[in-house]
Amino acid sequence: MESEISLTVDGVRHDLVVDTRVSLLDALRERLGITSPKKGCDHGQCGTCTVLLDGRRATTCLALAVAHDGADITTSAGLESGGTPHPLHQAFLDHDGFQCGYCTPGQICSAAGMLDEAESGWPSAVTTDLARDPVLDAEEIRERMSGNLCRCGAYVNIVAAISEVAGRRSA
Amino acid sequence: MTNLLSPSAMGTDRVRVDGAAKVTGRARYACEHPVPHPVYLHPLQATIARGTVRELHTDDATALPGVLTVLTPFNAPPLETGTDAELEILQSPEVAFxxxxxxxxxxxTPEIARQAAGLVRARYDRxxxxxxxxxxxxxLYAPEVVNPSLPTDTHDGDPDAAFAAAQRAVEATYTTPMLHNNPMEPHATIAIWDSDGLTLYDSTQGVHAMREVVTSVFGLEPDQVRVLAPYVGGGFGSKGTPHANLVLAVLAAKRTAGRxxxxxxxxxxxxxxxxxxxPTIQRVRLGADADGRLVSISNDVVEQTARIKEFAEQTGVPARSMYAAPNRRTTHxxxxxxxxxxxxxxxxxxxxxxxxxEVAMDELAEACGLDPIELRVRNEPETDPDxxxxxxxxxxxxxxxxxARRFGWDRRPRLPRSTLDGGWWVGTGVASSxxxxxxxxxxxxxxxxxGGGRYEVLIGAVDIGTGxxxxLTQIAADALAVPAERVDVRIGDTDLPEATVAGGSSGTTNWGSxxxxxxxxxxxxxxxxxxxxDELTAGMPELPGHERFAMRAFGAQFAEVRVNADTGEVRVPRLLGVFAAGRILNPRTARSQxxxxxxxxxxxxxxEESVVDERFGFVVxxxxxEYHIASCADVASVQAHWLDEHDPHVNPMGSKGIGEIGxxxxxxxxxxxxYHATGVRVRDLPIKADEFLEEAR
Incomplete structure (x- = not known):
């Protein structure tokens, strides 16, 4: 069974016909050739496929494309504006927050979504005072970024990179 | 002695040349290269651990619209056989695992391939x-050699007699479980077999190594095969040697008329x-005199290999060179x-x-009433004992x-189970690397x-995330005595000059030289x-020092551990390592390594632990x-430092490999x-909460 859908990815609209079994990740990678989101497990266990889906971070391997007709998707590539890297891109470069780079676009999309969540006052499992806006210290960042695995073991640099961006946003 | 290259770009902190492509996701990994009209492969896997495939019913699969063909042991193209049973797939109906x-x-499409694979029914003779x-x-048997070609056993003096007579002794069995590499990018291949020959985009640690195996298995000449791997999403050894997936992709490409x-x-x-x-089972015996000077060291290792192909991990080898003792034995x-x-x-x-x-050394330190660092210092060898x-x-x-200085080792209580902080037992430990x-x-x-003072440097090396x-850009810049900005290094393609595999922490030594x-x-x-x-190609020169010296990088690792007194949960708030690994060529990427x-x-x-269901022979x-790897929340403070080590013998850069010692x-x-936190000695990895709960009972 096939369905016609449209997806807007990094500001560009795509109309496509998909088998209803196609995941959003495979629609991006195999149908549209958009490979910034990666496939690491296909089961929502590693986070490499994370994008911003209608503004919120989401694992695209767990989403069916047909269920997201009309969605607005931002990949890590789309976080750049006019050739200028996003502050998270720059911070990951500055802190060497990656090695092989395969989990990195997902880490960056996840971090972008996570910063917005925290700014909106969303608590995490380690937030102690639910009445106040959470402060993104290292423990909060580690907890909130634990859906994105990195086998190269760049976590301490990832946390340093995100801390720097979080600090600037809250300053 | 080698004349060391004078450092200018080397030793400086530089952002990765591939960094911008990686953070945006524009870097193309193996399966991401745009190719026209690809065919998708979904494999069929044996569901028994030993026996013979009697029949594979493929009619339902082939009847599915969109299915091109089903490859089986009964219809697959022939391979050159007789050299590597791991790779010689679909050549016989026998099942070995x-x-x-x-x-x-x-x-x-991938969806149709997967659905069709589920429609194939296999019948086996089990x-x-x-x-x-x-x-x-x-x-159990003794292999002829252990990886890569080291002696299986070593024997010096009379380790058993010396152990029996030792004033202080530790004898214990330690185990490590089956572990899976799990790089974040799963193994992936695009195989194109057309009139130009065979082109492979592969997730590999060595393009030339892959080509060599493919030419041998498929009876091709090197100029008929091109392998490309500009970006590789980690490997950790699992992409250092080709596995059967690569062969299956190429077998399939033989059947798709160029698609x-x-x-x-x-x-x-x-x-x-x-x-x-x-998995490893290690029986370690350490004997020492009352001052902690080792008189006997032995490690007798038991591990597994596959019935169809031998791989003997050299687990006993480090005990041959770490500490001085007149009587020593290692076996596999x-x-x-x-x-x-x-x-x-x-x-x-x-x-x-x-x-x-290194756990046994901790136990020996306690048996001798010595600080674990002092014990190691007392057993420092003058020359390589091996x-x-x-x-x-x-x-x-x-x-x-x-x-010790950086970690604050001098504040460590001497006795275990000395510090309880808010319901957590706290302790510190050390080990050598x-x-x-x-x-x-x-x-x-x-x-x-x-032109314009710029240079290209070409080598078929692969960057799997190492930096x-x-x-190599920094090395080339110093070797040419130009700024690094004027050098473009091209890697990851068999059309470039031949390069060894990215393995054994040897890439920088081999490729840099x-x-x-x-x-x-x-x-x-x-x-x-x-x-x-103007251009010139040259091969890596001989490194004469490697005949005359034992060469190793060394390090010391310190850990702080907290064990919950009620639940046994183990946390590691702090790791600190200090390494001596020759000249550090890029502090940023080295620290990451x-x-x-x-x-x-x-x-x-x-x-980490791969759990095998012995009834069926697979990892459940x-x-x-379910195979847990450390996540962001598991990792708190991890610090790496290094000594300024001058070694003129290792290679022209003065560097030692750093990809694995960490x-x-x-x-x-x-x-x-x-152990220092709780007084409970764990000798089996991974360290689980149960170990500490049993003690509490």
């Missing part, structure tokens, strides 16, 4: 299988046919089981083989001392002037102001939800810290 590749569906490793099996075949291995499939670290015995073929995983030999002895050669440099003691300086011939590099691309030689000869021939287009290794070592200490926790010793440091 559960999950073995026995066929493939080729279809127009035979009893045996997948159970134990040290008391009666069929590209895409085979992206799933995470679950990675637990069946892309290698893993064998294998059980050949109906299991997938084990292979390289980050620091094969050294990683598991430093866990057991070869008798002098070390080109050995700064283990300096690493221990510097680490070591990794050999490997080199191998076979790399060459081309230097080409491109090689960046570091070739680049230095090519640059030297280029300048000799063309001078400082060459014409655009060290902390990355330490983080994987933490993961090994607390989380075959995904990332994982060596970490798990022992954590286990030793857990």
């Amino acid at each position: 559960r999950g073995q590749l026995i066929g493939a569906v080729l279809a127009e 035979e009893p299988h045996d997948v159970t490793l134990s040290a008391d099996r009666d069929d 590209p075949v895409k085979f992206a291995v799933t995470r679950q499939q990675m637990f069946s046919f892309v290698g893993y670290r064998t 015995r294998l059980a050949a089981l109906d299991v997938p073929v084990p292979s390289w995983m980050r620091a094969p030999g050294e990683c598991p083989g430093m866990f057991a002895p 070869s008798g050669l002098p070390f080109s440099s050995r700064n283990l003691v300096a690493c221990l001392r510097e680490g 070591s990794y050999p300086v490997h080199s191998a011939p076979g790399s060459s590099a081309t230097v080409r002037a491109t 090689a691309w960046t570091v 070739a680049i230095v030689e090519a640059a030297r000869e280029f300048r000799q021939k063309f001078g400082a102001d060459p014409h655009p287009g 060290f902390i990355g290794g330490m983080t994987m070592g933490l993961s090994m200490a607390l989380h 926790n075959h995904d990332l939800a 994982i060596v010793g970490t798990a022992a440091a954590v286990a030793n810290a857990a």
